[in-house]
Amino acid sequence: MNKIRITEYLDIDLSNERWCCNRCNYELNSARDNYKKACLVTERNMAEVHPPMVEGEAFSFMPDSDYCRLIEFYCPSCGTMIENEYIPPGHPLTHEIELDIDVLKSRYAAAGDTAK
C-alpha cells in the first residue's frame, strides 16, 4: 500500500507522486502541484447555499457578492466536493497544501510501510 491519507478526500500515492481522490481512487495530478488544478470548479449562486431570509436589505444572511464568492472544487470522477473557498471576486484561488514530498517519502520509507 503506497497511499498516504492527507485530507478527508485526498490521498497521495507515493509510488508515482500523484494526488488521488480518497473516495473513488481517481488520479488527480502531481503531488508536487496544487491538487485543485485537476478538479472541476464552479462558482455557486450564493443564494443556493446561504439564502438571505431577508429581502431587499443591505444586511441579510447571505454574504455580499461584492465581498465574497463561494467556489467549489469537485472530483471529476465521482463529483465529491473535495474543498470549497469563500473568497473575494477575482482573488487568486488558494494553493492551500504544498507538502515536501521528498521528506514525506523518506519518512514513510524509514517507517517501513505506508498507512491508508
Add this chain to the structure above:
Amino acid sequence: MSRISYSRDEEVVQRMRPEPMTETEKNAQDQIDDVEFEIFKHKMHMIGLEGKETTMKLGASTAMRFGDVAFGIFTAQGDLSVCATGIYHHAVLGQIPLKYIVKHWVDEPSVGVSDGDSFFYNDPYYAGVHNADMGLAVPVFHEGRLICFIGAAVHTGECGGSEPGGTVTAAKSKYDEGMLIPPIKIGENYQLKEDLLNMFAAMNRDPRTMILDIKARLAATRIAQRRVLDVVEEKGADFVIGGLRKILSMTGEAARKKISQLNDGIYRQPRFLDTLGEDNGLLKIDVTVIKKGDKITLNLENSSPMLMDRPANSYYQGVVGLAMVYFCGWLFHDIPTNNGLLEAIDWKFPDGSFINAKGDVATSIAPLVQITFTHGMFQCGARMTYSTMPDRSVASWFSGFSIPTFGGLNQFGDPVADITPEINATGCGARVDMDGVDAAGAFFATMADCSDVETTESDRPLLYGFRNFFSGSYGHGKQRGGAGLGFSLIIHDTPFFMMGSHGGGSKFPTTQGLFGGYGLPSLFVRKVSGSNIKALMGNSDVSLPNRLSNVYDGSNPEEGKVSFANISSVVSPVRDGDTYSSYAGGGAGLGDALERDPISIMKDLINGLVSPWAVRNIYCVVYDEDSMRLDRIATEAARLEKRKARIASGIPYDKFVAEWEKQRPPAEILTYYGNYPNPGTKALEA
C-alpha cells in the same frame, strides 16, 4: 537612575519567549527529583485553578463572572510558568507586563517592587489584546527574596472610551479608547491606594464594576500567594524557583517534539475581514504556515496596510497570542499552557501592516482582527494534522464576534456599561468523527460560560424574548458545525440606555468550512424601535417568536420600525420596549454535505436544528413532511443526481481561472486593502 523614557518600550514586547535561564534557575532545577516535580507541577496548577475560580466568584463584570479569566504563576523574571485558563492568548501574553515591571520598576527607587505590592495594567501594547483585558499582579517574596509573581488577567467590560462597553467602534486614534495604562503600582504594604482607585472610578462609566473587578483579582492573587508560600516553606525557595523554570523548559521541548510528528510543508489560508470599525471595507491577512522539522513559522507578509483612522488594527503580539489559542487548545492540548510553547514557533510580520500596529493608531477592535487571523491558523492546522493526528483536525468554531454592547442606567438607577455573554455560547467546528457541539463556548475562551438569562436580566435593563439554538447559525457538512445561539433582547425598565454591537461578518462571513464543508452565513442585527412587543406579551400572544427562525418565517406579529444593521455598530439610544435580535455563530461544517447520514439530518430536523430548506437543498434528503419518514432510496437517487450535476456544471481549473481573475471587488471597498489582490507589505530585514 530612572530607566523610563516616557514612551512605549519597544524592546520588552519582543521578549515573548522565556528569558535566558539564570544560574540560580539552572542549579535549582537540576536538584529536583522527577516524582517531586510532577507533584509540584500538579500543586501549582491547582493553585492556579483555585485562583481562576476565586476571581470569577468575586468579580462583577460579565466576562469575569463567566470565565474570561487567566490566572498565572510567573517566574521572578516574568515568564508565565503556570496558567489556569481557557483564554489561551493570555498564556503567552501575560509575561509581557511582568517583564515590564521587572525591567522598569524593580530598581526604580520611586516605585520599587516589594512584598505587599500590587500592579495594574491594561495597555494592549503590553497586554496584547485590547484594553478591556485588565491585569493585576503581585510579587511573592520569601525572607526578602523575590520568588515569583502571581497575576490575574480578566476582561472588564468598560474602559472609559468614547463609547461604552469596552469597544470603541468609531475610534480614530488610541486617544478615543479610554484607559491605556502601562504597568503601574496600585498597592503597597498589602493595601490598595485609594487615590488611584478613585482615579480609575472617575475614568470609567461603571465604577462599581471596575473597582470590584480590581479587588477580585487582588483577593485571588493573595490567596494564591499564601498557597505558594506554603510550598516554599515545605520544599524551599530554590525548589520552587527551579520547578517553575523546569515547567517552562519541558513545555518548549514537548512542543517541538509534537511538531516534528507533522508532515513538512507549506499551508496557506488567506483571510478576509469586512469590518474597518463602524463601516465596512475589505482587509486581508495572508496566513502562511511553514512546518519544517520541529519548528513552525507563521509568515504574514502581504497583509493589508495599517489603518490610520480606523480601529481595525492589532499589535503583533496580540496576533501571536491568538495563534496560541489554536496551539494550546488543539495541537498542544496535552502540553502545559505557558510562553515556553513559543520556543517551537517563529513569526514574520510585515512592517506597516494592520496586524503590526505602531504609533497612535486605534486598536479597539483588535480582537476581531486577531480572530480573523486565528481562523486561518485553524484551517492550516486542520490540513497540517489530518494525516498524522486526525483527531486534532477540526473545522473552526465560530470565528467572529457577535456581541451586544451597552451603556446607561439599569433598573435600579445605577450606571452600567458592559456586554452580554452570548459570545460564550458559540458552536464547535465539526470534527472528523462527529458534529460540532452545540452552544459549546468560545474558541478563545473554552472555559467560559454564557450565564443564565435570569442572571443577566437581574442587573441589566434587558429581558430576553428568547435565547436558544439557531438552525441557521452553523456550517453544513458531512459533520455539521455545532449550533450557535439566536437571541432577542427587549429593552426594559430604564430611563436611559444605549446599545451597539461588536463583531464582523455582515458582508464576508468570518468562518469558512473545511474539506468541502460549508462555512457560516453572514450575520447582522435586527432592531425594532417603537415595538409593540410588550403589548403582545401583556396579551399573552402565543404567536410571539420563540426562536430566531420565527422572526424571519412570516409568523412574527411584532410591529414597529424595523431596521437591519451591521454587526459592527456604534451604540445608539434605545427606548423601553425596543428589541434587538441577532445570533452568536455556530461552528463550520466538515466534509461534503452529500455524505451526511440522513438519519442524523432527520433527527436535527425534528429537534429544530436544521431547516426544511437545508434538508432538501443542501443535504438532498427526501422525506414525507407529514409522517417525517425518511425515503432512503429517493435520497440516494437525489444525491447521485446532485453529483452528476456537479460534474456537468464544473469547469476545468485553467478555464475557470482565466475568467475568474478578470473580476475584482468594487474600488470603494478596497480603500484600506492595499494593492489588490496582494497588498505587498513585507517584513523588515533583520
